[in-house]
Amino acid sequence: MTDAGESTDRGWRIAWGAATDVGRVRTSNEDSFVAEHMVFGVADGMGGHQAGEVASAIAAGILRDRLSAGAANVEVAEAAVVEANAAIFHAAHRNSEQRGMGTTLTAITVLDDEQQSARLAMVNVGDSRTYMVRDGRMRRISVDHSYVQELVSTGHITEAEARLHPRRNIITRALGIEPTVRVDTRVLPLVRGDRYVLCSDGLVDEVDDAEIERLANEHADPQAAAEAMVAAANEQGGRDNVTVVVVDVLEGDDPTAHTSELEVDPAWADPAPDRLIDAEPIHAAEPSHAAGDATGVIAAPLAAPLSMAGGAAGGQVGSPRRRGLGVLLFSVALAAIIVFTVTLVLVVRHNADNAPAQPTTTTSAVSTTTSAVSTTTSSTPASTAP
Ligand code: MG
Numbered sequence: 001m002t003d004a005g006e007s008t009d010r011g012w013r014i015a016w017g018a019a020t021d022v023g024r025v026r027t028s029n030e031d032s033f034v035a036e037h038m039v040f041g042v043a044d045g046m047g048g049h050q051a052g053e054v055a056s057a058i059a060a061g062i063l064r065d066r067l068s069a070g071a072a073n074v075e076v077a078e079a080a081v082v083e084a085n086a087a088i089f090h091a092a093h094r095n096s097e098q099r100g101m102g103t104t105l106t107a108i109t110v111l112d113d114e115q116q117s118a119r120l121a122m123v124n125v126g127d128s129r130t131y132m133v134r135d136g137r138m139r140r141i142s143v144d145h146s147y148v149q150e151l152v153s154t155g156h157i158t159e160a161e162a163r164l165h166p167r168r169n170i171i172t173r174a175l176g177i178e179p180t181v182r183v184d185t186r187v188l189p190l191v192r193g194d195r196y197v198l199c200s201d202g203l204v205d206e207v208d209d210a211e212i213e214r215l216a217n218e219h220a221d222p223q224a225a226a227e228a229m230v231a232a233a234n235e236q237g238g239r240d241n242v243t244v245v246v247v248d249v250l251e252g253d254d255p256t257a258h259t260s261e262l263e264v265d266p267a268w269a270d271p272a273p274d275r276l277i278d279a280e281p282i283h284a285a286e287p288s289h290a291a292g293d294a295t296g297v298i299a300a301p302l303a304a305p306l307s308m309a310g311g312a313a314g315g316q317v318g319s320p321r322r323r324g325l326g327v328l329l330f331s332v333a334l335a336a337i338i339v340f341t342v343t344l345v346l347v348v349r350h351n352a353d354n355a356p357a358q359p360t361t362t363t364s365a366v367s368t369t370t371s372a373v374s375t376t377t378s379s380t381p382a383s384t385a386p
Contacts, residue, residue: 004223006250007037009070012110012118012190013251016040017223019230023202024238031200031243032056034063034107038070040247041107042128044200046174046279051092051101055176058091059084059105070110074121074185077109081123081175081183088176102174102277104128106142106198108247111187117253120196124184126174127279129204131212132188133195134255138213141186145173147276163208169201169279177277190252195222199229201279202242206233222246
């Protein structure tokens with residue numbers, strides 16, 4: 001599926017091309033894209049039973065509805081993403097087949113408030129990417145919300161190692177998983193000659209940045225560039241759906257005026273994400289996760305910071321861990337009841353043997369029991385702490 005077009009307004013003109021493909025392994029395409037006059041985005045859905053397709057389509061549809069005429073300011077763009085998150089979240093809760101579905105979203109939209117020259121707003125959630133090509137040099141201007149990005153940001157692995165990491169598909173933010181979502185936003189000048197490349201991870205997992213840059217520089221036509229990148233991903237294996245939207249600024253601000261502030265800010269990565277989300281869609285034919293979560297969403301909170309290499313593995317086995325804690329608490333409660341009962345029996349027997357009653361001894365014995373139970377309970381968390 002492809003799409004190309006051109007759009008113009010006061011002082012700016014942009015052209016675009018877009019292509020998406022199921023790839024060489026998957027049976028369905030759960031990516032969606034939007035390429036309308038003033039908004040361009042890529043969404044990579046996840047969830048079983050084709051629910052990812054639904055999630056990414058909801059995101060693309062809401063962006064199209066809200067931003068095809070651009071936005072007055074970046075808050076309007078951000079609000080459209082928040083609205084998409086809520087729409088997916090509620091759709092997932094209305095339909096059990098779609099429970100746990102989610103999507104990434106990266107998009108740019110034209111800001112035209114009529115007070116100043118047009119600019120672009122970028123919004124991003126998840127690990128789909130927005131790149132900018134200026135003067136032949138490509139830079140990433142979105143930060144992945146992913147486990148491996150966190151490892152890169154904290155210096156534990158290199159970008160090259162991240163591309164081969166077995167957990168590179170674990171993302172830390174997505175639309176539709178929580179009732180609310182944090183959205184990365186960035187405002188950029190609309191500079192003549194700039195090219196933006198938006199893509200799903202089906203491109204970046206197969207084709208490295210140097211090759212994407214080479215293809216972006218090789219094809220002047222945005223549609224040809226998008227199709228060349230999709231073809232390159234398929235040539236490298238095409239193990240995932242792949243989607244590319246290329247946007248060219250044909251007229252805009254003077255290119256010499258804005259050459260700085262193009263590096264990404266790694267502070268945007270999630271330092272301690274609440275959830276890890278398996279971005280690989282789970283199909284019926286594939287084995288489900290150990291935790292038995294068919295939605296592909298791993299809801300366990302991280303017990304340790306992501307700087308520990310085993311952090312993700314620890315998070316993924318969170319459900320069994322929660323079950324283990326429940327069993328432990330039940331055992332402690334049972335032990336307390338047994339201790340209390342035995343003590344009570346001993347006290348009653350003692351009182352019977354020493355009639356008439358000796359209240360001082362009884363009180364002391366009960367008091368000791370309470371203290372013993374209290375000690376048992378308080379010592380439990382310490383002995384099971386990871
Ligand atoms: Mg993907």
